[in-house]
Amino acid sequence: MATALPLDRVTSLLLDSGAHVAVRGLATTSLDGSSFDAAVQWDALSPGASRAGGLFDFAAGGLRLVEQHPERHEYVLAATGAVGPACAAAGAESPCLVPRLAELAHERLRTREELATTLSGEVQVEGAIAGAPAAGVGVGVAVAVAVGVAVGVAIAVAVVRARRAAHVELRRVRATAREAMRAMRGDPTFDRVREHVRAMLARAFELDRARCACARKLAVLDRGALERKREACARSAAPEAGEALSWLTAECAEAARLESDLASSVIGLQRIESALRVFALRLREYRGTRARMTRADPVDAAASELEIRDDSLTEAEGATAR
16 A cells, blocks of 8 residues: 655655555645656756655665666665664664755755745555554645644654654563573573673663663754854854854754764664573574484484395395305
């Protein structure tokens, strides 16, 4: 079933391993007549000219292109298996579709909302999404008229989604830790290992709190707008511009550190989850099973018995013949 995609927020996708999802459609802006599909934009001033950078950033959402058909504005996507940084920043599950409306607007010296009001057309996704997306800054005149309300609703929805999805990684870590603890149950030789597992779980809680705090701050931070302010200040001839520029530069640096801290917390959770999985696998019963037994292999023993029998029959037949 095809679902229209909002352009004011990320859309999480329910993609199993090996599953694909199709995104198709086209939107056109009345500003300069340019058109955009999910991955490509066409310049109306140069017919036939196109360049990368459509409505969505696939890599930021943990997605990769499997097939592409720009001539009919259709793209088939699959999950990379990694957490999408933009998904984590929005508190959404990976993979997700990450809109580029703000970037496209800034290229035209417009705000995201201003560009949205000029768009007509629609881009749809065919596949399972994590909940039906609410109407947002979309494509089409009716949606564009309500863009202000939609943005407010989108922020509220994003907060709710962030709260619901904030501990997805942590739940996986806790489930894996329980599996490892069950494998060690009743064995006193694993007492020290159990202590380390508990410490890993405590660290996972700490990383999850850090991730949630960073994601909340990034959700209300417009890096593009901040960079544009800094650049404008750098070009200004006002006497106070130098001091303002130093503070804007410091703010940009802190924003970059915030993104880095978010990525580090996500990677830290993934590291702990992976380590716990390794422990659970190493503690499994029958680890190191081989097809052939090192001693008294029954297959070899049976084969030897058959050889002995065959030799005996051959000797008996020879004695009879003599």
